[in-house]
Amino acid sequence: MNYLIIGGSAAGVSAAETLRKHDKKASITLVSDESLPLYSRCLLTYLIAGVISEEKLHFKNKDFYQANAIKTYLGKKALTIDRKKKTVNLEGKTTLSYDRLLLATGALAKTMDLPGSDKKSVFTVRNIGDARGIIAMLDKIKTAVVLGGGLIGLRDAYALALKQKKVAVVVKSPHVLSQMIDADSAGIIAQQLMAHGIEILTGVEASAITGADSVEAVALDNGQTFDCQMVIVGKGVNPNMSLAESSQIKTEEGIVVNEFLQTSDEHIFAAGDVAQTYDITRGSYRINALWPCAVEQGEVAALNMLGKNRAYDGSLAMNSVDFFGLSCISMGITKAQKEEGYEILSKTRGTLYKKILLKENRIVGMVFLDDVKAAGVVSALIRYKVDISSIKTLLLEDNFDYAKIMPLIARFREKFSQEEFQDTMISYIPRITASPLC
């Protein structure tokens, strides 16, 4: 078999690894338009912040491609697919053939069409070149404005703040992280950022970037102006679908795939930030442009390219952020209202905030702030759609942990089929009668 992968980040690399694990002889080729191999783009803000060096950007051993006998075309853009001939044309007149093709083309940073957005020192943070550009300028700047108060914008702002830059974040929504969490928890995070000197302006948008050659200020639609020497557009990402679209593969919000991550062409699969996959808590197909989802999807797509018929369970939207030591983990649906049929459990104590959303006694979403240790346990309850009525009162308690869900594992054994769950249950006897211990 001849496997071709377009994209060299989380999904593409995970697919390549899975293909090789199961097929030692196959020809595997990976194409990426980026020259630097195997770097984790999620670490770019850590690089900007000076927390890590470029050396530590790699998420796989440097000899990964060689060790797995994967042929690479790096720094080469895939231009077109000839689906009849089953070939892909790269820039530089290279044509590669395939039996099975994976589109793991990822996403591109959203840009803003603003007067002045073409100036030097207006950046997005998506690839290594962007990060290097920002780092090269850091010594020359004192203040920066970040446009966008979502996860990406805030991470960009946090990186600059760690470099002792004065940062203002311009947020169109009424609160930060509006796609990720509810207003209450976002308020606590905004407080934390402001306490560390980051300015947060909500409900406003930039109207222009001014300056002669390079940036001098950002003008806002409320008439305010902010002097700055750098602008970062951190508005999120759009799926990079041009290759799929130009070859008439079906796309909607992202590339449309079935439960086997197969596109409208049975020989072509898609995974990662470009794929519109089943979302576990929403029960519909959408993009979850997240690292863990991309890795999982790359693996599942590869198994199906190998003909193993592995259905994808679906992705769970989940995020983890940490700003100045305040952690926040969120999953699934976080902003629904009681009126929409959700039961909401919540608890606040200082910067501690916990909220769990239930529908028919199943957890469909959560936000944990500050005390996040049990987030993973909750993730299992969401993923396996477990009826939690018997432990509902324990969910937000400080001592909630794995032990508290063991009665559920005993009761719904078939949902917790993973061997490791059963290993912990060997000596478990329901309703053990003994004196209370702790």
Place this chain on the structure above:
Amino acid sequence: MAVKKLSQKKDPQIKIFCDLSKCVACKTCELACAVEHSQSKDLERALSETTRPKKRVAVSAVGERALSIHCQHCQEAPCVSACMSGAMQKDPASGATIQDKDKCVGCWMCVMVCPFGAIVRDIENHIAVKCDLCPDRDDYACVAACPTGALFSGTKEEFEKKLKEKKVKK
């Protein structure tokens, strides 16, 4: 990118199990774990170390009994898939889930996905810590320290056999 302190324990069949009927929640395992992961590996001296040693095992109540729980070294480990820095890895020889501390940036993605809640945030050093199967010793500190014999290391079959024998004795 050599992973330091690769576990010497190469048999993927061997795991640490907890017998719920014997665990009395004394937390000796927690203490032994923290001491084992201190610089001095000595309780008295560990207490005065500048970064306090962190335990990677936790005792918790299950109904009216207790359980000592730590990383289960899952075959398909969600923490490895979720790790965006390549710090969490599977050791192909032992099947252990190992962590390259130098690569961890403390993003807590592993904490987010571990169904056992077995990954702990080391806030002082801003890295995740978890059971590393005691690479500096031949046995496991928690199992060796357990005063009731609730903690057991061996294969699943051996553990099941041990539980059966106990029943017969009664």
